[in-house]
Amino acid sequence: MAADEQVTLLDTWASSIGMRVRIALAEKGVKYEFIEQDLWNKSGLLLQMNPVHKKIPVLVHNGKPVCESLVIAQYIDEVWKDKAPLLPSDPYQRAQSRFWADFVDKKIYEHVRTIMTTKVEDQEAAGKKDFIDTLKLMEGELGDKPYFGGETLGYVDVALLPYCCWFYTYENILNFSLEADCPKLNAYCKRCLQKESVSKSLEDPKKIYDFALKLRKKLGVE
DSSP: OOTTOOEEEEEOTTOHHHHHHHHHHHHHTOOOEEEEOOTTSOOHHHHHHOTTTOOSOEEEETTEEEESHHHHHHHHHHHTTTSSOSSOSSHHHHHHHHHHHHHIIIIIHHHHHHHHTSOGGGHHHHTHHHHHHHHHHHHHHHTTOSBTTBSSOOHHHHHHGGGGGTHHHHHHHHTOOHHHHOHHHHHHHHHHTTSHHHHTTSOOHHHHHHHHHHHHHHHTOO
16 A cells, blocks of 8 residues: 555444445555544534445545445455455456345345344344344355355455354344354354454454444334
């Protein structure tokens, strides 16, 4: 990275989608300034840099904002392309990576949003089984590979891995066990956490759980 480059991440510490960007930057060895955002009282800088959606994360590179976590991950991959490619060079494999990352972005995010906004006693009806089935589908796609793209951490991993530090929360709210229901996915999370780029980008699961309980209380869904 050039010495005169300025890279800033507007994010909040517990954000799973923000952690995607942190993993991608860590994989590339890009140094950046992290500016914590209060999502209940959005800063003028966030509103200026993302006037359309007014959401985190936002990557600001030399004064220019890039929004939406998976778009940011692709941008990072293209700008800092000399190290740790996230997307494969083969067009078909690249399309498959984008498909599965989009699946995570839509399907899993939809489930976790429901989990976080639904009372415990209503979780079964709200789609607990569907959530576990979705995780099993991802586990099937992973197979026996170390990473979704094969031998190296890639784009789909960037999309999914932040949920690893949130699974403890989902297990407690839904009363299920990732290790029992999705043993390969559980082993995948543990394996990836051995990588410094992942472990330093994710938050402590119990700290996340405490945050989630406070958030649910604030939302009135204890």
